[in-house]
Amino acid sequence: MSEHAVHVDGLVKVFDVPEREAGLAAAAKGLVRRKTREVRAVDEISFTVDPGEVVGFLGPNGAGKTTTLKMLSGLLYPSGGVARVLGFEPSKRQRGFLSRITLVMGNRNQLQWDLPALDSYELNRAIYRIPRERFAPTRDELIELLDIGDLVRKPVRQLSLGERMKAEIVGALLHQPQVLFLDEPTIGLDVTMQKRIRTFVADYNERYGATVLLTSHYMADVEALCKRVVVIHHGRILYDGPLAGLADQFAAYKTIGVALENGHTDLSRYGEVIHTDGDWITLRVPKAETSSVTARLLTEEHVLDLNVEDPPIEDVIELVFAQERPE
Amino acid sequence: MTTVVPEVAHEGEAGRFRSMVDLYVTTARTAVSQQFQYRTANYFYMLGMIAEPVIYLVVWTTIADQQGGSVNGLSAGYFAAYYIVWTLVRNMNIVFGAPFWEHRIREGELNRDLLRPVLPLHYDIAYFAGWKVVVIVLWIPLAIALSFLFDPSLSPNVQQVVAFGIAIWGAYLIRTMFQEALGMLCFWTTRGAAIFDLWMTLELLLSGRLVPLPLMPDWVQEISRFLPFQWAFYFPIETLVGDYSNVELVRGLLVQLLWILIGLAIFRVAWRYAIRRYSAVGG
Numbered sequence: 001m002s003e004h005a006v007h008v009d010g011l012v013k014v015f016d017v018p019e020r021e022a023g024l025a026a027a028a029k030g031l032v033r034r035k036t037r038e039v040r041a042v043d044e045i046s047f048t049v050d051p052g053e054v055v056g057f058l059g060p061n062g063a064g065k066t067t068t069l070k071m072l073s074g075l076l077y078p079s080g081g082v083a084r085v086l087g088f089e090p091s092k093r094q095r096g097f098l099s100r101i102t103l104v105m106g107n108r109n110q111l112q113w114d115l116p117a118l119d120s121y122e123l124n125r126a127i128y129r130i131p132r133e134r135f136a137p138t139r140d141e142l143i144e145l146l147d148i149g150d151l152v153r154k155p156v157r158q159l160s161l162g163e164r165m166k167a168e169i170v171g172a173l174l175h176q177p178q179v180l181f182l183d184e185p186t187i188g189l190d191v192t193m194q195k196r197i198r199t200f201v202a203d204y205n206e207r208y209g210a211t212v213l214l215t216s217h218y219m220a221d222v223e224a225l226c227k228r229v230v231v232i233h234h235g236r237i238l239y240d241g242p243l244a245g246l247a248d249q250f251a252a253y254k255t256i257g258v259a260l261e262n263g264h265t266d267l268s269r270y271g272e273v274i275h276t277d278g279d280w281i282t283l284r285v286p287k288a289e290t291s292s293v294t295a296r297l298l299t300e301e302h303v304l305d306l307n308v309e310d311p312p313i314e315d316v317i318e319l320v321f322a323q324e325r326p327e
Numbered sequence: 328m329t330t331v332v333p334e335v336a337h338e339g340e341a342g343r344f345r346s347m348v349d350l351y352v353t354t355a356r357t358a359v360s361q362q363f364q365y366r367t368a369n370y371f372y373m374l375g376m377i378a379e380p381v382i383y384l385v386v387w388t389t390i391a392d393q394q395g396g397s398v399n400g401l402s403a404g405y406f407a408a409y410y411i412v413w414t415l416v417r418n419m420n421i422v423f424g425a426p427f428w429e430h431r432i433r434e435g436e437l438n439r440d441l442l443r444p445v446l447p448l449h450y451d452i453a454y455f456a457g458w459k460v461v462v463i464v465l466w467i468p469l470a471i472a473l474s475f476l477f478d479p480s481l482s483p484n485v486q487q488v489v490a491f492g493i494a495i496w497g498a499y500l501i502r503t504m505f506q507e508a509l510g511m512l513c514f515w516t517t518r519g520a521a522i523f524d525l526w527m528t529l530e531l532l533l534s535g536r537l538v539p540l541p542l543m544p545d546w547v548q549e550i551s552r553f554l555p556f557q558w559a560f561y562f563p564i565e566t567l568v569g570d571y572s573n574v575e576l577v578r579g580l581l582v583q584l585l586w587i588l589i590g591l592a593i594f595r596v597a598w599r600y601a602i603r604r605y606s607a608v609g610g
Contacts, residue, residue: 103438103442129349
């Protein structure tokens, strides 16, 4: 049995997508012969995740993130390659596997719409065969952690998006899954609610030693939770490593923030001035020239303060996402 | 401090059975709670549901009266009994229909169902069974009112009442299995509606829903004997309204069981292949 919580080797998912030109003639032609196009949504990706690890799964829309999560949670049957989660082959959808994982999709409602969340939790107890003596304390603990004690008795349809998301998360974790696939869990939520959910995921990971694979378009989620990220684009893995290492690999520049004794001075000869905030000026300089530019600034200008940083993670991700599909 | 995640309990056969009973009871209870949220809608639904049999009833009792009190030997009182019992059997026949599979797939609801460690079929059976409890409760006053209006000839013995109690659930399961199996087509085509309509038409004609089967031509009755439709409609009605012997009642119930197993087998095979084609759209 694999010692990794998640083991993916050469995983492939190909969809046959029907397509035709616009118009009546094309529609009539489609009656006789249907044209389809093969789309490789996931194209031979390989990675592993250790037990208890929290990994960010990043990529632009359509990169293959959700398709991968769906294969790992047993929703989709892979077209090729190997996927194993906790030693199980997800596509077999064995009871032992499904009882140990969860997939939370931020835009999906898993709870009974017209009933209080408590009724859905009771249903989950029966579905996951959670012993009653374990169910009640787990439910109450999760409700307390997410602070939704007064919401779980209201019909789900009357909850706000954020409240519903918290109620959804409780429902998804009642069976104490060992692997959490979180697909955009904070989408559409306000900043406070996002933070609350981030804190909760970190707590859950620490408390239960659960493995977490998280996709999010909010870099704050990733920065707060994930030391390691896997970047996927056009169905292929572009990067797998520490979050901090992304900039080293993809950003061709660094930023130098500087405050001068004589206030505003034209620093454009040192690099591209990208921001000025009071006396603080931010320059963008090619990575290879960072040291020399810093040295020149320190010798040629009256510098009060200076720091050198990687560009913001959002900018790095933007650079990564802008990459063309390799042929 | 890391909390140890409990292992999934290994149950014996008895434990598995208890868990399944718990699942069915809890799901059915959820369905009842949900249906009680829509009290008014349920009453209107039931009133709408009796419109169809009342039309048939008025037509056939009128014809019977014009022909000296019976049609092909079936009296006005028989028609009244047939169509009053019809209303309950029809309601028992409402299951998770094949067209809903398209909705389930398109709206991404199947994603939720597939993540659960239980076959969606179990959930559907249990959920709709719970809904039937509400339907039966609502049906009783309607049946009493219709009985006052149409004076049915209904005098079943105990064996017939018991057989009817089993047969209506047999009907429910036959229709569930075949509708679920038919619904698997949605994994291959997004335009299954034409096939579902054809199936519905056959069902309407060959089940006894439109008219009691003895009024159909002999060759239609012969064909219908070898199809599942009448065992989910005509047979349960006749267990109460007709004059089946005990042997015929038992034989009929066994035929129902056979059709349930055939439907289940078709579903299981279709499901195995269908799920491989699932593209998990809608989230």
